[in-house]
Amino acid sequence: MNIQLTDEERMIQKTIRDFARKDLAAVADEANREGTFQDEIYASLAELGFMGITVPEKYGGVDFGTFSLVLTLEEISRVCASTAVAVSVHNSLANHIVLKYGSEEMKEKYLPRMASGEAIGVYALTEPDAGSDVSAIRMSAVKRGDEYILNGSKIFISTGDKAGVIIVIARTDPESKTKGMSAFLVEPDHPGFSVGKVEHKMGLKASSTVELVFEDCRVPAANLIGEEGMGMQIALGSLDGGRIGIASQALGIAQTALDEAVLFGRERKQFGKRLVDFQATRWKIADMATNIDAARLLTYRAARMRDEGLPCTKEASMAKLFTTRIANTAVYDSLQIHGGVGYTEEFKIERFFRDARVTEIYEGTSEIQRLVISKQVLKEYEQMYPA
Amino acid sequence: MKIIVLLKRVPDTEAKILINQDGNGIREDGVKFIINTYDEYGIEEGLRLKEKVGGDSKVTAVCAGPEESTEVIRTALAMGVDDAVHICDPALAKPSPFTIAEVLAKAISEEGFDIIFCGKQGIDDDMAQTQSILAEKLDIPQVNNATVFELADDLSKAVLNRRIEGGDEKVEASLPVIISCEKGLNDPRYASLPGIMKAKKKEIRVKNLADLGFNEAPSSGRSRVLKWLPMPKGGECKMVEAEETVDAVKELARLLREEAKVV
Ligand SMILES: Cc1cc2nc3c(=O)[nH]c(=O)nc-3n(C[C@H](O)[C@H](O)[C@H](O)COP(=O)(O)OP(=O)(O)OC[C@H]3O[C@@H](n4cnc5c(N)ncnc54)[C@H](O)[C@@H]3O)c2cc1C
Ligand SMILES: Cc1cc2nc3c(=O)[nH]c(=O)nc-3n(C[C@H](O)[C@H](O)[C@H](O)COP(=O)(O)OP(=O)(O)OC[C@H]3O[C@@H](n4cnc5c(N)ncnc54)[C@H](O)[C@@H]3O)c2cc1C
Numbered sequence: 001m002n003i004q005l006t007d008e009e010r011m012i013q014k015t016i017r018d019f020a021r022k023d024l025a026a027v028a029d030e031a032n033r034e035g036t037f038q039d040e041i042y043a044s045l046a047e048l049g050f051m052g053i054t055v056p057e058k059y060g061g062v063d064f065g066t067f068s069l070v071l072t073l074e075e076i077s078r079v080c081a082s083t084a085v086a087v088s089v090h091n092s093l094a095n096h097i098v099l100k101y102g103s104e105e106m107k108e109k110y111l112p113r114m115a116s117g118e119a120i121g122v123y124a125l126t127e128p129d130a131g132s133d134v135s136a137i138r139m140s141a142v143k144r145g146d147e148y149i150l151n152g153s154k155i156f157i158s159t160g161d162k163a164g165v166i167i168v169i170a171r172t173d174p175e176s177k178t179k180g181m182s183a184f185l186v187e188p189d190h191p192g193f194s195v196g197k198v199e200h201k202m203g204l205k206a207s208s209t210v211e212l213v214f215e216d217c218r219v220p221a222a223n224l225i226g227e228e229g230m231g232m233q234i235a236l237g238s239l240d241g242g243r244i245g246i247a248s249q250a251l252g253i254a255q256t257a258l259d260e261a262v263l264f265g266r267e268r269k270q271f272g273k274r275l276v277d278f279q280a281t282r283w284k285i286a287d288m289a290t291n292i293d294a295a296r297l298l299t300y301r302a303a304r305m306r307d308e309g310l311p312c313t314k315e316a317s318m319a320k321l322f323t324t325r326i327a328n329t330a331v332y333d334s335l336q337i338h339g340g341v342g343y344t345e346e347f348k349i350e351r352f353f354r355d356a357r358v359t360e361i362y363e364g365t366s367e368i369q370r371l372v373i374s375k376q377v378l379k380e381y382e383q384m385y386p387a
Numbered sequence: 388m389k390i391i392v393l394l395k396r397v398p399d400t401e402a403k404i405l406i407n408q409d410g411n412g413i414r415e416d417g418v419k420f421i422i423n424t425y426d427e428y429g430i431e432e433g434l435r436l437k438e439k440v441g442g443d444s445k446v447t448a449v450c451a452g453p454e455e456s457t458e459v460i461r462t463a464l465a466m467g468v469d470d471a472v473h474i475c476d477p478a479l480a481k482p483s484p485f486t487i488a489e490v491l492a493k494a495i496s497e498e499g500f501d502i503i504f505c506g507k508q509g510i511d512d513d514m515a516q517t518q519s520i521l522a523e524k525l526d527i528p529q530v531n532n533a534t535v536f537e538l539a540d541d542l543s544k545a546v547l548n549r550r551i552e553g554g555d556e557k558v559e560a561s562l563p564v565i566i567s568c569e570k571g572l573n574d575p576r577y578a579s580l581p582g583i584m585k586a587k588k589k590e591i592r593v594k595n596l597a598d599l600g601f602n603e604a605p606s607s608g609r610s611r612v613l614k615w616l617p618m619p620k621g622g623e624c625k626m627v628e629a630e631e632t633v634d635a636v637k638e639l640a641r642l643l644r645e646e647a648k649v650v
Contacts, residue, residue, distance in 0.1 A: 007458045008583060011465060014421070015577045049580025062580040 003300040005071070012064065013071045015048065020079040028080040031206040032351055037162055038206065041083060046117020053091050055099060059111035065307040066092075066241060070248040070299060077252025078259075081355040082206035084252065086120060086159045088245035094121020097167050097183065097238050101226040106185065110165055119164025123242075124154035124212055125235055132368050134169075134235055135177045139214065141170035141184060146221045148172075148184060150214040153196060156362075160210040161195045163188055168214075169231045181231025185223045192217030203354030240306060240316040242363045247299040247319040250327035250359040253352050254295065257327070257334035258288045260349050265337050275337060284333040291326035298322055314376035321369035324359035331356045388444040388542065391495055392433040393505035393517075394463055395423040396456040400510065410614045412481060422459045425506025427575040428568035432536055433504045434467045435573065440542070445469045449494055451479060451487050457591065464586035465578035472498060476595040478604040485608030488520035493599045495525065502545070503565040507532050518567040528560045532569040 005013065024041055031038050045051060053069045055061020069091055077084040095114055098107060098121075113119040130136035139152025150170055160166070166186040173180030186193060196211030226234060262285060265275035275281045298319040305312040331353040335342040342349045360366045398404060399419040407414045422430070430448070437444040448463045450456050451474040460471045472494050479486065495503065508515035515531075522529035534555060535548035544562060548555040550569045560566075578586075596604060627642065629635040643650045 007461060008587070010458065011462055011578055011583050012580065014462070015579070015583070019577055047579070048577055049582075049584075053580065057584070062584050064580060064584075068580075 001301050001304055003297060003304060008064075009068060009071060012068050013075065016050070016072045016075040019044070019048065020075045024076065024079045024083060028083070028206070029351075032080065032082060033205070033345070035205045037159070037208055038083065039162075042086065042117060042120065045087065050087060051090060051117040051120075052095065052111075052115025055095050055111055055115040059099075059107055060115040061095075061111070065303075066244060067300070067303040067307050070244060070303045073245055073248035074252040074255070077249040078256045079252075080206060081249055081253050081352070082204045084245075084249045085204060085207040086122075086162075088242070088249060089123050089158055090114070090121045092241035092245040093123040093238050094165055094167050096241050097123075097225060097234055098165075098185065100237070101183065101230065101234050102185070103222070105222065106225070110185065114165060120159060120162050121165040121167065122157055122159050122163040123238075124157045124160065124166055124168045126154060126156045127152065128155055132365055134232065135181075137169060137171060137181065139168070139170040140174070141172050141182060141219075143172070143221065148219045148221060148224065150184065150186070150192070150217040150219060152214055154212045154214075155197075156199065156209055157212050158207055158209055158362075160212045161198070161208050166193075166212065167225070168212075169235050172228045172231070176229075178232045179229045181235070182228045183225040183231045183234040184219055185225055186214075186217065186219050190217055190219050201358075203351070203357060239364065240302075240313055243316040243320040243369075244299060244302050244306060244312075246359055246363045247295070247302070247316075247323040250320075250323040250356065251292070251295055251299055253356045253359070254288070254292050254323070254327040254330040256352055257330035257349065257356075258285070258292060260347070260352075261285065261288065261334035261337045264342075264347075268339075281337055284337060288326075288330045288333055291330065295319070295323040295326050314373055317364070317369040317372040317376075320363065321366055321373065324356075324366065327356045327359055388436070388440045388442070388501045389499050390433045390436055390444065390446045391498060391500045391503040392426070392430045392446060392448050392463070392468060393491065393503065394426040394430065394448050394450045394459060395506070395509050395511075396420050396450070396452045396459045397423045397509055397511040400424065406615045406617050410616070411612070412615065420455065420459065422462055423506050423509050423511070425508060425510065425568055425570070427506075428570065428572045429504030429506055429566075430463055430466055430468060431573045431575040432533075432566075432568060433502075434576070436502070436536075436538065440538070447471065447498055449491060449498070450474065451482070451490055451494075453480070460591055461583075461586050462578050464589045464591075465582035466576055467582060468589075470590045471592070473591050473593045474595075474599070475593055476604070478596055481612075482604065483607035483610070483612070484514050484516035484520055486605050488517050488524055489605035490596065490599060490601065491517070491521055492524035493601070494594060495521075497599070501563050503527075503563070505565065505567050507567040507569050515567075518565055522565045525563075525565070527563050527565060529565045529567070530558055530560050531567045533566050534569050534571045536566065536572065 049062045052061030053064050056063045073084045073088055098110055114121050127137050141148045141150050168184045168186050171180050172182040192215045194213045196213045199209040265281050268275045302312050302315040302319040305315055335349045335353050338349050341347050399421050402418045405414045433446045437446050446468045448468045448471040450460050474490055474494055505518050530547050532550045533547045534550045537546045545560050545564055547558050627635045627639045
């Protein structure tokens with residue numbers, strides 16, 4: 001598995017790194033303080049091609065693959081983790097689902113608009129009674145003529161209020177739990193769609209998280225993605241990419257935690273010494289740096305495997321589980337090294353500390369990742385040493 | 388219109404520079420290389436000019452540098468440059484501005500040109516000589532440190548501001564002309580993903596000294612680099628502390644007189 005960057009990947013990394021440090025950094029603090037979504041930032045990212053990274057050229061994308069998306073999300077998250085949410089969901093879930101499961105007609109109609117950033121794609125799965133347990137979703141979709149009528153609500157939907165395309169998982173057959181689910185592509189101007197409650201979160205303040213309400217929402221039958229009953233398969237099948245995306249986000253957060261810790265610790269003196277000269281600080285730095293390297297290797301490996309078309313469910317879950325955990329220890333230790341000032345809004349680490357937390361919750365909690373990983377590991381043993 | 392942009396591969400501004408063991412260069416291991424920042428202004432201005440003039444205008448990048456320069460050349464192509472000439476020859480390792488200007492002049496003459504943009508200096512060795520020597524070799528006017536560039540409507544002459552101490556100087560130059568670019572001239576575009584994708588298919592013509600008609604590397608002029616030395620270490624900073632400012636000032640005066648012996 002080659003995790004070295006190609007020339008092309010280094011060029012992509014340089015573009016997004018320069019953009020993040022210059023354009024995004026200029027607005028990130030205020031956007032997170034005021035809780036505003038950065039329309040211009042997404043417009044610029046779209047113009048540079050970042051909203052269609054994995055979409056083939058014939059649908060208006062640049063066809064670069066998961067690995068390039070990882071580099072992109074890592075660099076964005078080093079500056080603003082909120083911005084990475086929409087970029088990740090849009091590319092690794094929405095674009096991916098339309099591309100992999102959509103009809104040719106659907107691809108031609110929607111992908112160019114999505115890849116150009118004109119329509120931001122969001123992913124609506126979670127419901128009040130269905131979080132980790134995807135099979136518990138209740139939102140209904142009933143076919144009537146050449147339309148489906150959707151009823152129910154989705155909660156915690158990232159960027160739901162800015163969506164141009166909403167991928168919705170709903171129930172077409174109340175009798176069958178997992179096989180009774182289907183995926184739909186909904187547009188915000190389909191009649192009966194509205195945005196409900198807006199969440200006030202601990203972190204990711206510049207990324208909106210909202211309820212989406214569907215009241216007799218009429219969706220053209222052609223907007224069924226794949227076939228009826230494929231909802232669960234689509235929901236779970238897209239998770240590998242989504243998880244690699246969140247691992248990349250956590251990786252960027254962790255890297256900034258380390259950067260800030262070292263830069264601060266070199267300046268700050270107590271007891272006549274720089275903080276980085278205390279062994280207590282050094283050990284934290286060593287642990288952070290080692291964890292970040294290990295996390296990067298896991299994440300890059302999963303991305304390379306996905307680009308090569310290899311099954312990578314276990315590897316994607318491992319990358320997400322490990323990276324999101326070490327990101328949280330990294331922000332914790334970095335804030336500790338900052339001392340009292342780290343607890344104030346004056347220092348970056350305060351925001352990154354809050355932003356890191358949710359990475360262990362969304363796109364499958366850490367407990368769910370362990371469920372996935374252990375299931376795969378046991379299966380491997382089952383094959384090697386049949387009971 | 389035929390537009391030439393020059394580009395040089397230099398260490399990243401953030402790279403930590405260490406002198407190599409022989410004292411004749413830097414240690415390159417682990418150092419990231421980028422397009423010389425001032426050259427980026429030149430590339431941007433070249434692209435804008437092409438967009439403005441339109442027609443069959445073309446921007447060609449010319450880069451003299453080691454094999455590894457391909458990456459920065461591709462970056463320029465990804466920004467929108469049409470094609471590139473890469474002058475690459477082992478005999479050009481650690482060249483002087485004279486040598487480089489001579490080979491650039493040959494390559495550029497072969498390409499043909501109406502206007503040449505380059506950076507006002509390399510951010511690596513800060514010599515700021517190549518463009519002037521090149522102007523002499525090509526026998527064309529040069530305008531250095533440009534902060535504003537405009538082309539007359541009939542394309543006959545360029546009107547420019549060049550940054551000088553305390554302000555700008557407005558100048559006019561006939562074409563063909565070589566212009567070295569200063570920060571502030573423009574805001575260079577990023578290499579977009581579609582640009583990076585298209586760059587794969589653009590042509591880089593690699594030429595060695597023989598291809599350009601040289602039997603050996605041209606003379607390096609009258610100066611010679613003897614040795615590279617690390618930055619001299621700054622002295623220790625001593626903080627003068629006292630309860631009352633006036634006491635601190637007295638102590639400072641004493642130190643300047645007795646220890647530093649400068650007053
Ligand atoms: C900021 C933010 C953005 C989000 N964006 C989106 C989005 O865009 N689209 C979307 O559809 N959803 C989104 N979500 C929802 C997110 O995916 C869910 O919060 C997540 O799946 C967990 O579900 P839950 O909150 O209902 O927790 P629950 O499933 O109720 O879990 C609560 C706790 O119980 C544990 N648990 C549950 N089941 C098990 C088990 N079998 N074994 C062991 N432990 C278990 C969990 O690990 C967790 O610790 C977002 C959430 C947040 C906070
Ligand atoms: C919300 C809040 C309320 C506060 N209220 C008060 C108040 O009412 N009154 C008041 O006087 N102060 C108050 N403080 C200040 C607080 O007591 C200090 O922040 C605390 O003592 C740490 O000092 P510091 O922030 O300067 O960190 P530093 O001392 O600079 O420490 C930074 C890091 O270096 C580590 N470190 C320092 N020295 C060593 C060493 N020798 N060996 C190993 N590690 C070391 C620390 O453990 C820490 O991790 C408050 C702070 C906050 C955040």
